[in-house]
Amino acid sequence: xxxxxxxxxxxxxxxxxxxxxxxxxxxxxxxxxxxxxxxxxxxxxxxxxxxxxxxxxxxxxxxxxxxxxxxxxxxxxxxxxxxxxxxxxxxxxxxxxxxxxxxxxxxxxxxxxxxxxxxxxxxxxxxxxxxxxxxxxxxxxxxxxxxxxxxxxxxxxxxxxxxxxxxxxxxxxxxxxxxxxxxxxxxxxxxxxxxxxxxxxxxxxxxxxxxxxxxxxxxxxxxxxxxxxxxxxxxxxxxxxxxxxxxxxxxxxxxxxxxxxxxxxxxxxxxxxxxxxxxxxxxxxxxxxxxxxxxxxxxxxxxxxxxxxxxxxxxxxxxxxxxxxxxxxxxxxxxxxxxxx
Amino acid sequence: xxxxxxxxxxxxxxxxxxxxxxxxxxxxxxxxxxxxxxxxxxxxxxxxxxxxxxxxxxxxxxxxxxxxxxxxxxxxxxxxxxxxxxxxxxxxxxxxxxxxxxxxxxxxxxxxxxxxxxxxxxxxxxxxxxxxxxxxxxxxxxxxxxxxxxxxxxxxxxxxxxxxxxxxxxxxxxxxxxxxxxxxxxxxxxxxxxxxxxxxxxxxxxxxxxxxxxxxxxxxxxxxxxxxxxxxxxxxxxxxxxxxxxxxxxxxxxxxxxxxxxxxxxxxxxxxxxxxxxxxxxxxxxxxxxxxxxxxxxxxxxxxxxxxxxxxxxxxxxxxxxxxxxxxxxxxxxxxxxxxxxxxxxxxxxxxxxxxxxxxxxxxxxxxxxxxxxxxxxxxxxxxxxx
Amino acid sequence: xxxxxxxxxxxxxxxxxxxxxxxxxxxxxxxxxxxxxxxxxxxxxxxxxxxxxxxxxxxxxxxxxxxxxxxxxxxxxxxxxxxxxxxxxxxxxxxxxxxxxxxxxxxxxxxxxxxxxxxxxxxxxxxxxxxxxxxxxxxxxxxxxxxxxxxxxxxxxxx
Numbered sequence: 001x002x003x004x005x006x007x008x009x010x011x012x013x014x015x016x017x018x019x020x021x022x023x024x025x026x027x028x029x030x031x032x033x034x035x036x037x038x039x040x041x042x043x044x045x046x047x048x049x050x051x052x053x054x055x056x057x058x059x060x061x062x063x064x065x066x067x068x069x070x071x072x073x074x075x076x077x078x079x080x081x082x083x084x085x086x087x088x089x090x091x092x093x094x095x096x097x098x099x100x101x102x103x104x105x106x107x108x109x110x111x112x113x114x115x116x117x118x119x120x121x122x123x124x125x126x127x128x129x130x131x132x133x134x135x136x137x138x139x140x141x142x143x144x145x146x147x148x149x150x151x152x153x154x155x156x157x158x159x160x161x162x163x164x165x166x167x168x169x170x171x172x173x174x175x176x177x178x179x180x181x182x183x184x185x186x187x188x189x190x191x192x193x194x195x196x197x198x199x200x201x202x203x204x205x206x207x208x209x210x211x212x213x214x215x216x217x218x219x220x221x222x223x224x225x226x227x228x229x230x231x232x233x234x235x236x237x238x239x240x241x242x243x244x245x246x247x248x249x250x251x252x253x254x255x256x257x258x259x260x261x262x263x264x265x266x267x268x269x270x271x272x273x274x275x276x277x278x279x280x281x282x283x284x285x286x287x288x289x290x291x292x293x294x295x296x297x298x299x300x301x302x303x304x305x306x307x308x309x310x311x312x313x314x315x316x317x318x319x320x321x322x323x324x325x326x327x328x329x330x331x332x333x334x335x336x337x338x339x340x341x
Numbered sequence: 342x343x344x345x346x347x348x349x350x351x352x353x354x355x356x357x358x359x360x361x362x363x364x365x366x367x368x369x370x371x372x373x374x375x376x377x378x379x380x381x382x383x384x385x386x387x388x389x390x391x392x393x394x395x396x397x398x399x400x401x402x403x404x405x406x407x408x409x410x411x412x413x414x415x416x417x418x419x420x421x422x423x424x425x426x427x428x429x430x431x432x433x434x435x436x437x438x439x440x441x442x443x444x445x446x447x448x449x450x451x452x453x454x455x456x457x458x459x460x461x462x463x464x465x466x467x468x469x470x471x472x473x474x475x476x477x478x479x480x481x482x483x484x485x486x487x488x489x490x491x492x493x494x495x496x497x498x499x500x501x502x503x504x505x506x507x508x509x510x511x512x513x514x515x516x517x518x519x520x521x522x523x524x525x526x527x528x529x530x531x532x533x534x535x536x537x538x539x540x541x542x543x544x545x546x547x548x549x550x551x552x553x554x555x556x557x558x559x560x561x562x563x564x565x566x567x568x569x570x571x572x573x574x575x576x577x578x579x580x581x582x583x584x585x586x587x588x589x590x591x592x593x594x595x596x597x598x599x600x601x602x603x604x605x606x607x608x609x610x611x612x613x614x615x616x617x618x619x620x621x622x623x624x625x626x627x628x629x630x631x632x633x634x635x636x637x638x639x640x641x642x643x644x645x646x647x648x649x650x651x652x653x654x655x656x657x658x659x660x661x662x663x664x665x666x667x668x669x670x671x672x673x674x675x676x677x678x679x680x681x682x683x684x685x686x687x688x689x690x691x692x693x694x695x696x697x698x699x700x701x702x703x704x705x706x707x708x709x710x711x712x713x714x715x716x717x718x719x720x721x722x723x724x725x726x727x728x
Numbered sequence: 729x730x731x732x733x734x735x736x737x738x739x740x741x742x743x744x745x746x747x748x749x750x751x752x753x754x755x756x757x758x759x760x761x762x763x764x765x766x767x768x769x770x771x772x773x774x775x776x777x778x779x780x781x782x783x784x785x786x787x788x789x790x791x792x793x794x795x796x797x798x799x800x801x802x803x804x805x806x807x808x809x810x811x812x813x814x815x816x817x818x819x820x821x822x823x824x825x826x827x828x829x830x831x832x833x834x835x836x837x838x839x840x841x842x843x844x845x846x847x848x849x850x851x852x853x854x855x856x857x858x859x860x861x862x863x864x865x866x867x868x869x870x871x872x873x874x875x876x877x878x879x880x881x882x883x884x885x886x887x
Contacts, residue, residue, distance in 0.1 A: 046486035143366050147709070220480055221552055224710075307552045308480030310710040311388065398860040405845075406869055442755065569806065572783050572834035585806060661755040662786060662802045662813070675788050675800065688788040698837040727860060 023101035023112065031252040032063040034296065041297070042304045073241030078141055081238065085139035090239065090246040092132030097254035099125040104260045105180045107270045107284030118179035119171065122261060123164060126216070129254065130156045133225070136247070140238040148237075151311050152218060152225030158318040159215035159222075165326035166209040169333040170194055170202060170265045179264055186268040189275035193268040201332040206266040208322055208329070210295070213258035215318065217251065220303040224311050255296055263291035363391055368712070370399050376474065376716070377723030381700075383712065390712055393704045395697060400727040408687035414440055414654045415514055417687060422508040424689065425725040428467035430459045430499075431667035432725075433512040438593050439663035439674040440514045443656045451644035452516050453595045458529065458637045459499075459511065461630040465536070466495050467668035468623045468630075471720040475620060476547050478717040479556050484547045491539050498528050515649040529638045533631050540628055548624060557620060558611030561703040561715035565614065571699040574692050575670025576626065577719055580606035580619030587666035599636050601629045616718035623720070626668075655682050669693050669720060689728055693721040729778060731757035734812050737778065742769055756802075758813035763799075763825035766816060767852065770831040773803060773812075780805045781812070784832040789842035791872045795820045797846055801828070818848060820871070827853040845870035 036051065040058065043050025055061025077086055103118040105111035115121055130153050137149020173194060174182045186192050195206045215222040236247050263269055268291070270284030279287075309317065368381040378399035384392040404424060408417050421436045422429040434456055441448060473488030496506040502521050503511040511518050547553055563573070565581045578585055586603045588596040604625035606618025660677040670692025677686035696719045703719075704712050729737075735749040738759060745765035751757040761769055773781040781803040790798040801814040818825055827850035829835045839850045840859040847868035850856060857863065864881070867874055876886050 042482070046483050047490050048486060143364065223480070304483050305546075306481060307476065307547075307550060307556060309552055310556055310708065312708065313555055398858075398862065401860045403869065409872075567833075569782050570833045572785065572832065583806075590809075659755055660800075664785065671785070673786050673802070675786055675802070677790070686788070686790060688786070690786040690788075694837065695834055698834060702833075 019112070020102075023098070026106075027098065027101065027253045027256070028249070030256055031249045032067065034252045034255070035063045035066070035248070036060060037297075038300050038303075041300050045301075045304050067245060070241055070245040075241050075243070078238050080141045082139040082141065085135045086238075087243075089132050089136035089139060090243050090250070092135060093129050094132075094246055094250040094253070096126055096128030096130075096132055097250045097257055099128070100257045101253075103179055104257070105183055105264065105269060106288055107281050108180075108184075109281040110285065111180050114180050115178065117177045119167060119177040119182070119261075119265070121177075122179075122257070123160075123167065126254070126257065127156075127160065129250075136236060136239070142238055145237050148225045154311070155215055155218070155222060155225065155314060155318075158315060159212045159322070162208055162318065162322035162326040163212035163216060165323070165330050166205040166212065167261075167265065169205040169326075169329050172330070172333050172337050173197055173202065179269075183264055183269035183271060187271045187275075187279075190268070190273040192271075193266065193273075195266040198333050198336050201329045201336070202266065204325065205329045205333075206262065208326055209262060209266070210298075212318075212322060213262065214299060214302065215314070217254045217258055217299075219255070219299055221306045221308050222314055223303075223308055224314060255299060256292055259292040259295035259299070260288070262295050263288065267291045267295075366709075376721055377726075379697075379721070379723055379726070381712065381716070383709065385709060388708045388710075390704055390707055390709060393701045393712060395700060397694075397697075397723075397727055400723045402724075402728065404689065404728040405687055408684045411683055413682055414656075414684055417684065418513065419508070419510045421689075422510060423724060424691065424728055425467075425667065425669060425672075425693070425722045426508060427470050427722050428463040428668045429508050430463035430511065431467070431665070432672065433509065434460045434594075435663070435665040435667065435672045435674055437512045437514050438665055439661065439676055440654075440656075442663055443659070443661055443676055443678060444514070444651065444654065446515055446649055446651065448516060448649045449644045449646065450595075450642045452646050452649070454637050454641045455517060455521060455646065456512055457594055457596070457599070458634060458641075459502075461633045461637070462495050462498065464630045464668045465627050466492050467720075468627045471623055471668070471717075472543065472547075472620065472627075475714075475717040475720075476553070478713050479553055481547055481550070481553065484543060487539070487543065487546070491536060494532055494535065498525075498532065501525075501528070513647075513650060514654060515647075515651050517646040520646045526638050526641065529634055533635050536631055537628070540624065543624065548621065554610050554617060556710070557616035557714055557718070560611075560616045560707060560711050561718060562612045563614045563699060563703050567702060568614070568699065571702065572695050573670070573699050574695065575666070575668070576619055576622040577670065577696045577699070579604065579622045580718075581614035582606055582608075582618075587664055587671055591664065593663070593665060595637075598640075599633050601633050601636075604629065616714050619718040619720075653682065655680070660686075664690075667692060669722065669725065670696060691725040691728060693719075693723075693725040694728075697721050697726055729808065729810055731810075731812060734779060734810070735759055737776075738769065738772075741772065745769065756811070756813050758800075758815050760815045760817070763816045763818050764851075766801075766814070766826040767828055767831065769814070770801075770828040774831050778808075779810075780808050782806055784828070784834050784838075785811075787828075787835055787838035787842065789846035789848055789870065791846060791870065792817070793872050797823050797848055797871070799825055799842060799848060820847075823848045824851055825849070826851055827856075829853050844868070847871065 040050045051059025051062035053059055054065050077083060100122045102112040103115050103122050133152045134149045137145045171177060174185055176182060186194055194202055218225050236244060239247055270288040272279040272283060272287055363384050363386045366383040366385055368383055370378045370380045380396040382394040382396060383390050404420055407420055411417055418433055418436060421432045424432050469488040469492045473485035476484040500506050503509050503519050563581050565583050568578050568581045582605055584603055584605050589603055604622050606613055606622055608618060610617045656678040658678055658680040662673055662675045664671045664673040672692055673690035675688040679685040700716065700719060704715050731751045739746050742765060745762045746759060747762060748760040773779050783804045783806060785802040785804050788800045790800055792798055796817055797820055798815060798817045804811045816825055825848055827839055829839060837859060839853050840856060842848050843850060843856050844858040844860050845868055858865065866877060878885060
């Protein structure tokens, strides 16, 4: 794709910008779909129907209508808010989650950038989201938003540790950070997937990574930063209209990023579970997206089932439960890999 | 009230003291978790709440003053409905029991049984909202929707009986405004069979969920002697282990003939008198209400529900205080009559008002998230707190 | 204890603080006491092992017309299961009564409400301010001679 665009446009910068916008073709429709999907899932779990009218069949156009509504809203910035930071924050949050799409392989042929430190890059760039959240909470000049932002910062950096350790366990087995190579190593059917290797360590690693990733994206049971019933809407209380839409969009983009990492590292990414049957560049996209959506579905399912943890209990789970277990997993995998070699 | 209190703390290893400041947070009048328009002024030190100062009166509608200007005692009943609008039948029940004692009239058996059935339905309806919104405050949104779904069944029965879903004007002094419809017994029985498995579902989903228990056990402990000193009543008192229920200890209507138990908090998940105990008392009370409904509908005698309605209500001069057990606690009516047809004084002792006064004692020293949990476990309805 | 016995105990102990008592011809037997002796009497009623009134069920302000205000206390004992009513009268010019907040904590908010709606001042109350009405409201609404003010903070009150 790079060559095609460079050849056609004869202008490096424009080509690179267009390439950077390619994942938007997935992110925006996905966010629109995911919001609708979440409303439908929550509705059916709660014995009701959810959106039914907009667009005809089960209200599929509901999110489109919502986005159109949000775009044309008045842009209100609180008078006492820190203007520059207030405006900048949603863009930082979005940039943090969007930049990770550069290194995620959608298929054997579709990957933004085949970095040999792909995983490391993704984990680091996602940390930009914390800065954005803190900025949003601080700039709102609202005590409740500040609370939400503080809690969020504490939560995200605490849970980075077990998340990174579990990813490290997987990397120890593959020996590389390159996302595309990790995917290629899992070719050959479901039992080649990393989640079933070095059993039970990588299986545990996957579960702990999933729990940690819920904390990374501020989803229940770790949604204290935006705990609706306590802090109104936490760090995004004062945001309205398009700014709010951007924060919301980045939340769903982030959800898919962590789901994509989980599916790439542990569930085989774009490889088919049947080995060679139903594989190929376009089938790869299908498998990758379905695995990602499956994990997103589990995230939504958990959100509507479980209550939320209080902030000190959340810290306790992160530091006193997940970190020791991730150490055990890393040690286990480490010894196993050394013993085999 | 903007005095910032600073406290000095000596931190080991620092060699000098660390100054912290307390912040004053205003939890609403508009807030998703204050169950109405209530302003809680929280003085916090980080996440720890140093003091809670409730500010009431946002929903004060001058009920007591209105009563003094009524031309008839019967006119008070629609106003009484609107106090605890979630369980309106219970408010009416308290008032008519008090009036009938003042007028020294006895109502037909059928009226008593229907009143008890309606009161128990109102208990179920109120506890469903309490339990549902409590789960929502803690973060579990789904049980709220399940409770609302079950509540709709009861509201359908209310609508078929008196035409209204929420505010009824049904229990009149001396009788009822309408008799029940012919298939009433069948509807009540079918509700009872429908509802019992739903309670089990609620327990599976919410009550014994580890996260829910972590959030509510050992939180907001109210010792029994403090509770009695604050005159707390209802599930809030029973959660502290005090087996006190007006239906058993100071009975009225036909409650002495009915067989039911009074659940109390036992500290099963933490300490006696914590939020989980109060919550569980409500869930168990719903079960007991279903028992009462089944017994009452069996024994419902035929008769006329408007036989004892007095033409003119002119009680002798005097005063009395009567209390009944509403879902929120002990609702007391202090009626003073001066011999005319217009009430001289109607004072309502509202259980939510009294229970809310115990909030600062329960919430000092806990975290902000805990204040939400404690407030939800007291189960207040601002209409009754402010009248 | 029967109401008569309770009244006898009070009379023998407090003598002239007890102004009136009635057990016949009323639905709820009551004792009328002097407003400033309320705190002592309440302490006694709560702590004495023959009365043990541990719950203050209700505290109501009253306007008896003719410039007389009053407070009515409904007491109950959970252990001995008996009730009594205490009444007291104050004048509208000098509406002072002793606060029983130190005896029963529930009186804290009830007395604030009586102060708010009737203007009865409870001496010894730690924090006597309005509870239901805004802090800067003028007048005491539940008095029989209350006139609704024309304006409150620039807003017209009667509509």
